[in-house]
Amino acid sequence: MEPLGEEWISRDEIRATIAAQLGCPADDVADHDDLIQLGLNSIRIMALAGGWRKRGADITFAQLAAAPTVDSWYGLLGADTGQSAPQSPAQAPAEPVADEEPFPLATMQHAYWIGRSDEQQLGGVAAHLYVEFDCAAIDPVRLERAVADLVAAHPMLRTRFLPDGTQQTMPTPGKPVYSVVDLRGETADRAKTALNELRYRKTHQRLAIEDAQVIDVTLTLCDDNRSRLHLDVDMLAGDAMSYRVLVSDLADLYRGGTIAPPGYTYRRYRTERRSDGAARERDRQWWHQRLPQLPGAPELPTVAVGERRAPHRTVRYDHWLPPHAKDKLIAGAHARGVTPAMALAAVFADTIGGWSADTKFLLNVPLFQRDSVHPDIDRLIGDFTSSIMLEVDVTERMSVTERSRAVQRSMYESGSHSAHSGLEVLRDLGRHRGEPVLAPVVFTSALDLGELFAETVVETFGEPVWIISQGPQVLLDAQVTELRGGLLLNWDVRESAFPHGLIDAMFARFTDAVARLADGDAGWDADATVCLPSDQATVRAAINATDGPVSERCLHQGFFDHAAATPEAPAVVWGVDDDAGAWTYRELAEHALAVAGALRAYGVGSGDAVAVQLPKGRTQIPAVLGVLAAGGTYVPIGFDQPDARRAKILQTADVVAALTVDGADMGTSIPCVSIDAAMAYREPLQDPVIPSTDQIAYVIFTSGSTGVPKGVDVPHSAAMNTIDAVNDWFDVSGKDRVLALSALEFDASVYDIFGMFSAGGSLVAVDSEEKAAATTWVDLLRQHRVSILNCVPSMLDMILELGGNRLGDSLRAVTLGGDWVGADLARRLARQVPGCRFSGLGGATETAIHNTICEVVGEPPAHWATVPFGVPLRNVRCRVVSPSGRDCLDWVPGEFWVGGANVAAGYRNDPVRTAERFFEHDGIRWYKTGDLARYWPDGTIEFLGRADHQVQIRGYRVELGEVESALRTVPGVRHVVAAVVDAAAAPKLVAAVAGDPGEIGDITTAVAKLLPGYMVPTRVVFFERIPLTANGKLDRRAVVALLEPEAAELQDGGPRSDVEAAITEIVAEVLGKESLGVHEDFFALGGDSVLATTVIARVRDWLEVDHAVVADLFAARTVAGFAARLENREAARGTPERLALIARHYLDVAALTDEEVLAEG
Template identity: 25%
Template sequence: MNAEKSLKLARRFIELPLEKRRLFLDGLRAEEIDFSQFPIPADVPQADRQALSYAQRRMWFLWQLDPHSGAYNLPGAVRLTGTLNLSALEQAFACVVQRHQTLRTVFRQNPDDSLEQVERLASINVEHVDFTLLPAIEREQAVAAEAQQQSLHPFDLANGPLLRIKLLKLGADEHVLLLTLHHIVSEGWSMNVLIDEFIRSYDAFERNEAPSLPELAIQYSDYALWQRRWLEAGEQARQLAYWQAKLGDEHPIITLPNDYPRPAVPSYRGTRHEFAVAPELVEQLRALAQQHTVTLFMLLLGAFNILLQRYSGQNDLRVGVPIANRNRREVEGLIGFFVNTQVLRTQLTADTTVAELLAAVKETALGAQAHQELPFEQLVEALKLERNLSHNPLFQVMYNHQPQVADIEAIKTASGLTLGLIEWEGRTTQFDLSLDTYEKSGRLHAALTYANDLFDGATISRMARHWCNLLRALVDHPERRIGELPMLDASEVQTRVHDWNRTHVEYPTHTSLHVLIEAQVERTPDATALVFGAQSLSYAQLNARANQLAHELRARGVGPDVLVGIAVERSVEMVIGLLAILKAGGAYVPLDPEYPAERLSYMIDDSGIQLLLTQKHLQVALPQHIPVMCLDSLNDQQIARQTRAYSADNPVDLTRPQNLAYVIYTSGSTGKPKGAGNTRAALVNRLSWMQQAYRLTADDAVLQKTPFSFDVSVWEFFWPLLTGARLVVAQPGEHREPLRLIETIRQQQISTLHFVPSMLQAFIHEVGVEQCTSLRRIVCSGEALPVDAQQQVFSKLPDAELYNLYGPTEAAIDVTHWTCIDEGAASVPIGLPIANLRTLVLDANLSPVALGVAGELYLGGAGLARSYHRRPALTAERFVPCPFNQGERLYRTGDWVRQRVDGVIEYLGRLDHQVKLRGLRIELGEIEARLAEQPSVREAVVQVLDGKQLVA
């Protein structure tokens, strides 16, 4: 079509009312005429010519948020080797600036808040700096510092210039050229145009000739005007409808595991990590892409999505992809901000196959390509997203692939001046993470640019390595599900699975706990063992009473793995009863008298106990269909008469290490609690580790205040009795009243006690807590320990050590430990595995996750419970075969954690419907199931509000 007809059609289009423009375009399409190829007529008013593109308007908006950052700078550094003609260099840049309107414009905001683009005719200035007098090493350091400073130094959009040129002289035949443009007038394609036109102009001026560059058909403002009018003609509505349907109503933020907390306002400081993809792997990737009829870009993006899914745990991913947006011949040679951004949504799970993923990526990419003209900023505005300065809207991760990048090092001027690209680490970034891949000189290069606010270099280096591992896995295992693709190096697996679990320590686990206590009785028979209010017993007295009761229990049929229920209030008899059950060879089942009668009845029936120890005043409220023994307080003479048939000597030990020590019931998601049975060996292992770690002595007093239906009480009862310390049993209700607790600590000179963190917070803020100077050890477990509570302990009780322990009922009390320190971390870790325990952080395929990545915590080793009592199916579901050590079991905790680079574990939350409330482990599903049983309840939902209140 000739130019005259083009101009006529363009004028007709501009003159049409908006509602008729679409029909006009449809008619042109019917004639197979591409209106998008037409230049804007030369007689279009100058005011319209100064229109801004949508991309420029968005850049202005972003720049206004933080005009003093260098986040929108496009820096480049070129090494020039050979004889440099300074006059030709300056003339060449003046020529390029004169050709491109964008390089001569600034952007000003009018009093009415409208944005105006104003052309400046001033010539460009080339700044000269001489480094020739510096020693060689200092010269290179100075170049790097100058490049860094230029890349970060902000532009003034209102006054310009928006192109900075600085020439660093390093020697007679060596210079470094620093070019920095603001993103509002340039992008990657434009930088290539700038370098190309500079070289061609430089060659011409060096020959004293005028550059012979093709005349530009249009300027950038013509494109901006065309873009606005074309979209207004109906294209905007069509493409917007596509993107709204594609992206849906929910726009999740990708949550990669940060090394540092996300700031409210980013600094935009970034670092670029370059790495290479092996050439032989690239050829295999090309072959794989061809087999699946996808491009290399689609394959690389698919692998990047797998990486993001593994790191974030999210199955709905949004990745930003820039497109050159230069589909028209007239704009190919322009310098300006043409690039548009698309959001490519990928939905995947660990069960997605490689073929399914590549097909989904292909479909998404082709659909996006057919709707690429909609400006990203219009999409953001149409979706009415809530703006948040801490992260970008719609996506936080970018992927950019360039099939061919010019090799600047292959460029030479006619006079022999050679060019070389200089890379430096420091730069800026608008995104959390960006992956760039580009093909240059037949090689595939890659780089990850990351926000310094969020990540450190070691994390990104691992991420780059893992992406390459996934590329290799795609080639080696194209038939697999993506969750099965190996991502970690063999050395990483070795560290996570084996090196960090070298916890073996020899403990007397073949000796029963009560036998070890009996040995302590022999060492300190007259020392005080037990205190409850005004009552106290020596080690010999406690042992004798427990022995007499143990002999009677054995006479009633109690022996190894026989369960004995015990429902008593806090008392001396509570301790005697627990110890006696162990001595008889049985396992105790604690039944809290405060539990509802229905729950107690269920636990008694489910456990199958044949004998129940209790107190007379509690007997009436308990089920009557099983034998009962009452342990009411009696004086020595009465006990002697009652138990004269039973010896006070230690009974013969009949147990084996794998016999049960106790069965403690915990919440169950089905509406019924479940009993976890822990072995004697596991209990001895746990208490032996605690003594080795924390060293109780005869001078210590341990306050037992945890209800005995919780497994923390187990160490509170038996650790002091193993070591010659005093066991002080708190009075009923005392553990809930901080003032009474403070008084007991002072009176009894308590050195060691346990808190759930919520109770610790109430205690540590109580008036008078500073008087608890006897405290040496404060142990926390049961829920996450807040950093604030830790700081308060350090401040108010400086002589006390604070320990954070973690462990489910399905293991012997605790499985990890952490000695609290003021390390400035955002959370208090749960630490490292205790002796003879193993901790593994795995994904759904039982593969180790990367450092810092969230996964489920699995436990192995000596501390695991034997089973869920009478629940073989549930036992098989939660206690699974270990994929790393044949014959070993792992317990699935359902806890979401991650590991630091030192192996320390940080607790993140639950994977299921379970919560912790004031240290109580609660299955919300259990409550919902019971509510749903009521005839008047159709649906039930239970939640915890503010971490304090259970609401149904």
Template identity: 60%
Template sequence: MASATSAAAERYVGPPPPDGGSDFDAQPVRSVDVPVESDGQPSGIAGAHSDSAAESTASVGAFVDAATAAVRDAFAAADAARLTAHEDSGAGWDAEAAVRIPLEQAVVRARVNATDGGVSGRTLHAGLFAHAAAHPDAAALIWEIAGGEERVLSYRQLAGEALAVAGALRAAGVEPGDAVAVQLPKGSEQIVATVGVLAAGAVYVPIGFDQPAARRAEIIRTGAVVAAVTAGAEVPQVRTLALSDARVYQEPLELPVFPDPESIAYVLFTSGSTGQPKGVEVPHRAAMNTIDDVNERFEIGSADRALALSALEFDLSVYDIFGLFSVGGAVVALDEGQRGEPARWLELARRHRISVLNCVPSLLDMLLTAAAGQRLDSLRMVILGGDWVDVALPGRLRQVAPDCRFAGLGGATETAIHSTICEVFDARVPVEWSAVPYGTPLRNVRCRVVGPAGHDCPDWVTGELWIGGEGVATGYRNDPDRTADRFVTHEGLRWYRTGDLARYLPDGTLEFLGRADHQVKIRGYRVELGEVESALRALPGVRYAIAAVIGSAAPKLTAVVVGVDGVTLNADALLAAAADLLPAYMIPTRIELLSELPFTPNGKPDRRAIVALLSAGEQVSAFVSPRTDLERALVDIVAAVLEREQVGVTDDFFALGGDSVLATAVVARVRDWLDSPNTVVADFFAARSVAGLARRLLDREQRTGTQGRLDAVARMYLEISSMTDDEVLAQH
């Protein structure tokens, strides 16, 4: 276990350790506030533009001593000024510190945020119609019907069908700027309908084909939807068009409508914290900013073909469709029945020589597992987003597609698909990464990491990720209060407050640390689930790890883990190894080993299903009496601390009402009363039970060659503890 733990410790990027020094008389550190201007520079500092995407993968190596001193001195100076200003009232202790980041860090931030570039000013569908005029017979949309028979729409045919749909919408009273729902099964028909809605100058609102009726009704109401394109089913309260009729409508629009780039292109509904879906309004300008950068950066062109894996209501689908149409490439569409069949994806990728894949990490993982070492030589670019990117994926991809480029992108629906990029070259993943980091901003995008007082956080310090620039959405549909809360203006630039936790590394790389709303309180401690997951993923053999809290009266931190193929994991061993990476209160009470994670339709881990699974697995174990003198002594100590009549050796200490304070009391008694000074609180957190703690103590005894000593001390303890005070005094 020691070697596994040390390897994990190398992979886990935790907060930088303090240097232990106390020399605050070092050379003064220059520091500045960092208002990031619209040109990406902090006030008074000239930054250099990034020369290549390679800068986004700069090494995140050892923390530089000078940076440590800089952060330390910045905080020290701010604290001194704050407390001096309030020394009479004492109010300084409660005031927010206006910490200024050091100049050296400000220069790096300015450099990575110097992203100004061209803006095409095009709408999402402009490229498709341009290519329909220039290359009308080129393949635009490819799919297969039952039996594997191929169907193809050329650019001319797709444009013609889209204009027919637009004409049908116009005849139904749809005007430019109106919202139109697209409620169709996944496949080529979805894409035809979506392009048709845009050609009418309208806004498309995807509604999952399998959405519950109540949620569908809420989306239509909040989205101010006036019409819907379906497979034939009527949608209550709106005008409904059957696509089969609309695509052959005899009075198509003569020309597509190309609205102002600031006009809304689509509204995607995501889960809201109140339980009500929230609709994100994304303008053409924002979506095209992302598409143009990705296409130019990776030289995506008319020869490329993309496999459209993502659901239409998930924002990665925007690039799947319009990223390729904007450059004259072809989209290979899956139908509804193929969504969960990676073996089928593999067939399609081979048969149609897919060159571009843009999806969430879990879908790539499924595809690579289905490939089982077979080659996909046509694949030349993989773009992952929407979730944590496992550090094993670049290496696994290289085995299947040796010449393929690999990039992890970060962002939010509210910032138009992707906002940051980290390209991994030649599958070289630094050992300290527990996940591929967010990297650096895309073109015309800015990123801040902001503390509670609204100031930029120094390197290594966790804060909320703010994303600004051309990719920022308009706001939330018919929700001005939520829009005002999440979309803010700072230093003349509009920003979206993501709710993601992140931190800057010294080279300007952004590291994603999880969601702020995934912070929970366990036994009085605030715990970030993302940090727990990051540590568990760093353990050898772990492929996925998801942490969750179950229970309300006595909430418990738990986790599920999926191992890499061919590796057998042991939950107890993982808990023991986690004790070397996490503070005691952040170690899960139990780990459940799964063969696969449950996923949402968008390919993200289904946290609700995981909580349900973990809750269902909470069973009261049968009572097991102590079997040895050591176990009897430990039961006596634990029962006394918990003030319980009965404690079984396999009972979980924390399930019985234990917490970190009581665990400390148990360990203190074990150290003193069982003469075991090397026992630490982390031992008990990893062990969870009397039996587990006994095993750890005996293992340590065996390693030191003092077998039998603990049992002898335990017998003496039991003998003395059973005596009355008079009997104890009589022994002296």
């Protein structure tokens, strides 16, 4: 560092400065004492670094924090480096700029100002602090004079905020800032009601900042001896330290004191102070390099925006830590080399991480720091707040002490680059992602700012009985404040944004963990990770207490038992009218045993795999029964299966024979057995083979993520567990009939066949031609008096669409699975078949058809778009697990794991994939489904989509299931598929929707109320019917193939009017672009809130549009949309042509060269 003076800075001066910060004698600070352990915190270290930099020292916060001792700092600041002593503080310029001129907003002020707009995400509220004091009788006249003197002494209390994003100090506020409410004549009940109404209104009010109303003082006269003082301050005018100054000055003035106006102003601080350009650029570059790796905000469970009852309402949760507990906590932190603020931040981070879907996230940490540019700087009211984006990773398990140190290291690292503020980092991140980025979870430590209310304040105005703050674009603001000698821990929360009970659980965990730190070493040594709360663990234990009878029968055993007991009962029926037919249990048993005899003749032995490739229809039934009766394992293959895929299945499954149609050729040496010949085989088995229930009953092949089909080995015991559980749930008996709609290679068919035969019921077979005709399904259902319908949701949708009065009254239970189950299906079914039971079942082939059930009793809740998974079936266990293997808390999404008697043996001949998905723990076999789910507090499990349906859009992780769920809530929507197209270039989120467009309306606008901007599809395409797979599920691949050509966005051509042309030029100049299309997204092009403010200022000035506001650009996002908003407003004012004329004039002038402009002049 270059010499700055003739005297070296001494150890004693450093020591004295530190002692002054700590409030102790200088002799108590030894050369090698750890200053953090002595009580020096990060805020004070930042202040010291800033002060020494102002005096010319080349020193950073990181350097001081890395070695917090007097000796080390002397090495950095003193003679050991050969540097000269810093000079005394630079004096502020003697002549201030005229106070009446507007001046720019500070970074935090700008964020507050932007966020007040209703159009902003999480906007529509003011940043303000509202407090009520209960006090003895206050003289209204004296208080009025005190308020007037306070406003006169502090310019920021009479500063207005202009539409162009500047602020201007006025002689007096344009709106009243003082009022009196007289309740002395009211009854106690009426007075209480009036006070509550006043509290609610002021808690959520937005003062008229455009008229310099930034403070609101109301005095309520309760009776002759008691008053209540209401004090509301907009944080645009002052930060937390300013609030302390303000309320203390007000108390002094009321008590008869006088205060001289500070000799310096906030306006001068903002306009005259020069920042270190080199440091700002250095820190900007540091953050810029980190942008691609920076995490986002915590992914807390939230309620869709459109479902929030009171989106602007803020609720305070508070807990007071008494002085003795505070002292113990502080001592414990210092003993471990961490600041109390960082210890509390660590506990907060772990609490947030426990409920966050992602354990890496950013916390928004405000800083209160004033550069010492004037002796009166601490007397000023103004916003001196900065912020740091604190990067947190709570993935690894560690003690609270270790987490505190890790958070402190992260804070020091970020703090050493704080010349580029946290809000500027968010703007950079927004430009990087092409979408405004928020950091709505805030941790505010006001430790070492002193008591929130000085002793004179409490003596004058009484104890505070209500304290709450609000902030725009904030969901949760956690604050730590010194109050009454202890610590006030409070969270100000947009409560309706979160599921009921969530914040209660989070805050209880936070305060409990803080209290344990004050109790001693055990709290510091404890695991920092949030564990499943005891009440949640109790509910889950109860929900998963599903032990019950375990089936000891094989799949086909029940059928042959009933064939012996009731041989003439109908087993399979088919056809309509003259084409109708039936097999009795005896006839079907004869066919099945004949098939078994034929297979035995071909060498099929116990446990051998036999392929079944037949057209959909009744002959499939004796085929699978025959395979099982022969002691084999059946492997269903779709009749239209491509040759290559079929060959892979045959090879993987170790198939030894195939049941198929006459003349079929498998293309291999595997013998093909004609089903017709097999059913007529003259040497049937006398009795079916009944193997061990552990033997594999069937192998069903599903699509693999690599494109190679994977075969799931399902033992008899697993399938029978599901069948018995479902049959018992619905009291299935020999009187029941099921309509067998599902393809044989889809495991829902396993229940259709063996669920009925286990109970002695009948199966209504559907042939391949009938499977494609929904009208025939309705005819079959009615003619054969089907009582149970087990299918995918899309099939029920088609039946209900056609049914009307044709469904009859036989249907008593509907079970749906295999895809999202729309809640509207339950409502429609209830209208057409009153009294019919309706259930959604979660499941996977790997868990033997089904694993959970949710029966909808009565009308499903209005907010349900889909039916949840529900609860585990008998002998099934369910977990929702985080990436680190911990049980997720209520409402927190994680991977859905299923364990118990229904879990498959694994993947056929694929030990690697089997080991990846299946495992045993505590004697239970588990399967990792790859589904995303979450628990509700009542133990209900909600399906959220597939983990492999998570995509990245503009740097955000988007779950397509969440997008689809939101789209399903729009009236008229029946089916939805969301997808990403053009992934290789610029990924775009699009959606296919089936339904009635007349009911859907502007679906994008509707969904924008439910989802953040980056999750709203850029295009929604309507289909009369979304393509289905052979199994009746929505065919996502086919939909994506259809959407790809549709995804080409509108050509971003030139402007279509003079207004669009003028705005295009302004926006392009602000963004530094040569050109841009009128449909291009302002934020995707690199725009942010500051640049949006610049655009609006120029539009207001150059195009004379006094009604243009920043919110317009945020809402419209494109030149075309922005222009339309302005033109519509002009038309509503009765001046439809004015803006076009001004735009034309602007374009004419803009086209002139400088010389031509001078010549025109």
